[in-house]
Amino acid sequence: MTVPFEKYDGAGNDFVVVDAETASIEDRAAFARAHCDRETGVTDGSGGRRGADGVLFLSLADDGDPARVTMTLVQPDGSVAEMCGNGARCVAAWAAARSAGSRVAIDTPAGSRRAVVDDGSVAVEMGTPTFDPEAVPLAGDAPLIDATLDELAGTASAGLSVTAVNTGVPHAVVFVGDVDAVQIDAVAPPIRHADAFPEGANVTFASPAADGFRQRTYERGVEGETRACGTGAVAVAAAARRLGRLPDAADGGGSPCPRRVATSASPSPTTARRGCAGPLQSASRERSPRGASRELRPHRVPRGRGQGGLDERRGGRARPAARRAPEGRPRPPRRRCRERPCQSGGWQPPPRAQHPPRHRLAARRVRARRRHRSRPGACDAKGPLAALVGAFLAAEIEQGTLTLAVTPDEELLSTGAHALMTGEVAPGGPGEAGASVDPLPAADPAPDAYVVGEPTGLDVCTAARGRFEGTVSIEGTAAHAASPESGVNAVSAAGRALDALESFDNVAAHSQLGEATLVPTAIEGGESTNQVPAGCTITVDRRSVPPETAAGFRRALEAQLRRSVGADPSVSVSLTARETPFLEAFATDPGEPVVDALADAAAAAGDAAGFGQRGAVRPFGAATEASYFAPTPTVVFGPGHLADEAGAVAHAEREYVDIPSVRAAATALRKSTERLLGGDSPLSN
Numbered sequence: 001m002t003v004p005f006e007k008y009d010g011a012g013n014d015f016v017v018v019d020a021e022t023a024s025i026e027d028r029a030a031f032a033r034a035h036c037d038r039e040t041g042v043t044d045g046s047g048g049r050r051g052a053d054g055v056l057f058l059s060l061a062d063d064g065d066p067a068r069v070t071m072t073l074v075q076p077d078g079s080v081a082e083m084c085g086n087g088a089r090c091v092a093a094w095a096a097a098r099s100a101g102s103r104v105a106i107d108t109p110a111g112s113r114r115a116v117v118d119d120g121s122v123a124v125e126m127g128t129p130t131f132d133p134e135a136v137p138l139a140g141d142a143p144l145i146d147a148t149l150d151e152l153a154g155t156a157s158a159g160l161s162v163t164a165v166n167t168g169v170p171h172a173v174v175f176v177g178d179v180d181a182v183q184i185d186a187v188a189p190p191i192r193h194a195d196a197f198p199e200g201a202n203v204t205f206a207s208p209a210a211d212g213f214r215q216r217t218y219e220r221g222v223e224g225e226t227r228a229c230g231t232g233a234v235a236v237a238a239a240a241r242r243l244g245r246l247p248d249a250a251d252g253g254g255s256p257c258p259r260r261v262a263t264s265a266s267p268s269p270t271t272a273r274r275g276c277a278g279p280l281q282s283a284s285r286e287r288s289p290r291g292a293s294r295e296l297r298p299h300r301v302p303r304g305r306g307q308g309g310l311d312e313r314r315g316g317r318a319r320p321a322a323r324r325a326p327e328g329r330p331r332p333p334r335r336r337c338r339e340r341p342c343q344s345g346g347w348q349p350p351p352r353a354q355h356p357p358r359h360r361l362a363a364r365r366v367r368a369r370r371r372h373r374s375r376p377g378a379c380d381a382k383g384p385l386a387a388l389v390g391a392f393l394a395a396e397i398e399q400g401t402l403t404l405a406v407t408p409d410e411e412l413l414s415t416g417a418h419a420l421m422t423g424e425v426a427p428g429g430p431g432e433a434g435a436s437v438d439p440l441p442a443a444d445p446a447p448d449a450y451v452v453g454e455p456t457g458l459d460v461c462t463a464a465r466g467r468f469e470g471t472v473s474i475e476g477t478a479a480h481a482a483s484p485e486s487g488v489n490a491v492s493a494a495g496r497a498l499d500a501l502e503s504f505d506n507v508a509a510h511s512q513l514g515e516a517t518l519v520p521t522a523i524e525g526g527e528s529t530n531q532v533p534a535g536c537t538i539t540v541d542r543r544s545v546p547p548e549t550a551a552g553f554r555r556a557l558e559a560q561l562r563r564s565v566g567a568d569p570s571v572s573v574s575l576t577a578r579e580t581p582f583l584e585a586f587a588t589d590p591g592e593p594v595v596d597a598l599a600d601a602a603a604a605a606g607d608a609a610g611f612g613q614r615g616a617v618r619p620f621g622a623a624t625e626a627s628y629f630a631p632t633p634t635v636v637f638g639p640g641h642l643a644d645e646a647g648a649v650a651h652a653e654r655e656y657v658d659i660p661s662v663r664a665a666a667t668a669l670r671k672s673t674e675r676l677l678g679g680d681s682p683l684s685n
Ligand SMILES: N[C@H](CCC[C@H](N)C(=O)O)C(=O)O
Pocket: 013, 053, 075, 080, 081, 082, 083, 084, 085, 086, 087, 169, 170, 202, 219, 220, 221, 222, 226, 228, 229, 230, 231, 232
């Protein structure tokens, strides 16, 4: 049998291209193994390279704009790759040459990708890179960010720092001083086959260059180095951004990192920029070596100009902000407890707060008018912050470390908490351009517990639902409404999709949080009243319960919708992109010492202040960043209420907090801290 083929080259990645509509090949893996071989494989007779980096089997749908093509890349070892950046560019050029328009929709196993072919140059939408361990995929349940793998000890790749990212396919990105000096055939295979990557990984080395990075990739499926790799280029950009290795933005601000990254027609290095603004501060208290001093100091601050206690003369490290007098006790073993209230836009005194004379405070409330949606007021979360600061300053601790961290942007993207926990300053996050911070969990020893400040009415909240927003995209084929059979109606298919959303049942009811919910909140489709609509999107709001993650939800929903809607039209689900992790569901075991200690102390303080029964252990009713700190035991606690008998309080014009409840919260936090960091601490280490 003779199989017609073409040979395409994308930035150095070369592919055999076979039109799957005209050539039917039974064993695609055997075909690819035979014809991609660099010694004995195909040649196009023009003196070019023998063999290929893979075979692209392509099916072009009948006319449409954009042209729609299904791409299957079978690699030299017979495996199928979910995505290939340079392959996709070749596919776009191939499809555009066979259709009228310049726009192409490429269906890959990793999802649908749009491409534009313009005068010989091809730009392909590359999707959103993810470090989510489930999506990479990784064997463990923590992201792999600039970390060494123990299992590489004794191999040629021992000690290399790896960052795992999925850009359609998994990549292990390794930054080195000089990519040209890397013995890639020796160094890459141990990483490519590491147990950490249950489905293997492409291994991409990168080193800084004048205008970006130089890159070399050892490809899974090729089992060798290729001359270029599009998903690898995106992986370098994503990892560089995550690790703060991108050059500063020229203007020192803004967020020029694109959400979507397109490979260009030339094999140029990848560059991207970022900028950040706003403070991130935290403070630690611990015994000095002689047990003598306590200090309040910025614990971690961004490198850069002197905001938030920075001192350039000290190489950008924090300078002490305040000290307290020596106490002269011996230093016991270190132990940490973290406290972290969040505040959008940095901490500010409550706008128009009233400060009556001290002796009259008990009967008065601080009222604050919200001037802007992103500036929460008195109870969300200035009251909780005041209580945490009060407790932090007053607590008598006998052992361990108590840290107060104040981070901005809780209401929107949680860039402050994200930086605190990962060391990564997301675009638009706190600090200067190119900032980095010391991640809190890297402290030695790691934290035992976190208390997140929120208005809980002095109750101890141990769980909360997560919140994700996603878009269901249905893509059919447009046709004249007079002959509907010649099209594929995306709006009709949306009916089947809505039914499937009703019955979506991915996760069992949670003991503390009950059922997850899934609500379609917006729907859009069709362009003209006499046309079979080709596209329809449904926006969905998911309130999740453990153990569901955002990535798991997306995958499960897409699978269910594909089952319900069928193959044509195509259905995909994407999560609304954000620069920081989603606020996922969290649940702390109510038996944890931090829960007990705070519940007892809150009950006593509430009682003493005449508030009646307080300190109940219950779920929190609003979104919270607590999942950023979990699975370390985390509780949400503070004075004030999200709503009272007269209606909404938090985020409302009438937002207020009772000063006596701020005092009671501070007392509860102080007493519970003293119990947790006292001589008879119930903490285990
Ligand atoms: N070998 C890769 C896929 C090809 C990626 C590459 N050629 C690109 O340009 O993105 C894998 O199995 O994951």
